[in-house]
Amino acid sequence: MSEGAGNTMMGNWWRFFARDSAATTSAQRPSVPRQEVPMAITPPAGVVSGDDIAQCFFRFILNQPVNAGDSAHVAREQAILQRLRDLCDSGRFDVRSLPRMPSVLPQLMRAMKSDNLNGAQLANLIRRDPVLVGEVMRVTGSVTYRTAHPVGSLQHAVVLLGQIGLRHVVSVYVMKPILMASAGANGQVVGQRLWDHAERCAHAAVFLSKGQCDPFEANLAALVCYSGLGAVARLLDKEIGTTLPACSPAFIEGCAKLAAQLSVEAGRHWDLPPAVQDALLEHAEHGDAALALPMSRVLHAAQRLAMCQVLTEQGVLHSDAGYADDPVAQFPAQLLARCQQELRQSFATAAL
Secondary structure (H helix, E strand, O other), X not given: OOHHHHHOOHHHHHHHHHHHHHHHHHHHOOOOXXXXXXXXXXXXXXXXXXXXXXXHHHHHHHOOOOEOOOOOOHHHHHHHHHHHHHHHHHHOOOHHHOOOOOOOHHHHHHHHXXXXXXXXXXXXXXXXXXXXXXXXXXXXXXXXXXXXXXXXXXXXXXXXXXXXXXXHHHHHHHHXXXXXXXXXXXXXXXXXXXXXXXXXXXXXXXXXXXXXXXXHHHHHHHHHOOHHHHHHHHHHHHHHOOOOOOEOHHHXXXXXXXXXXXXXXXXXXXXXXXXXHHHHHHHHHHOOOOOOOHHHHHHHHHHHHHHHHHHHHOOOOOOOOEEOOOOOOOOOHHHHHHHHHHHXXXXXXXXX
């Protein structure tokens, strides 16, 4: 099965993915207020800074209250951050507490990068995981893939999906339950918010990956890039057991840096492809400073666009706002605008 055959399904796959996820959102998403904590920053329409958007986003995910400015709780914030560092720094975080990847995933990822593997061989790998079999058959039974003849076998379904469609089915099947569980038993809302961002980030990463990096690896990097944020949310809830009445930007930035480190450890624990691990590491070490790797630049831009989309859907950000020119991303403004428009069209019904 050639990559070219899979490429013909790319547009249909994304249309199905957005529609299908929107259709199931109301059934799966917990009934909660659009915002559980007041936000410090609600930027108006127009261009706003990436730092402001990131602050909004991390507060939204972590359920942390508004910016205290010159907080009277600085000492308490520092004590909490130090406690988090004690739990996370220098490899002390127990990666075994993270949800496990299905054992078949590494073999599938290697297989799907090979042009020499046929549909029957891929089907044999997928057959080892009954839940994944059901997911593949469910997707190919949808109206998007409906053909004159019903899909009668797993091999037929694999060929119908094509490599790109199959890659997305596999990555979504794997990562959604991991992100939903990563914030712990009491973190259903956090997990859902992480997943909302992850699927939008993955969509943007694939859009921007053309001519830059492997789209499947970019998709995977986007899905896991904030997996550590769920772990930090869980630690704040369970290990610290407290919420500040108001927290400063420095506290949020400290939590975000720890989350990036945990995402790197998670990538290693899950044995993700080297290019994905390298992009996660560069982000953890350099933040939004100069990024050398093409996948890192794709990931950075996709993260920012996905943050805008999620915050807009939640009413935190004005629908006409966009993040300020960001030289780190190194993408033409018109391309970023087209990607943002693609996100709005694909996920418009998710906010309803």
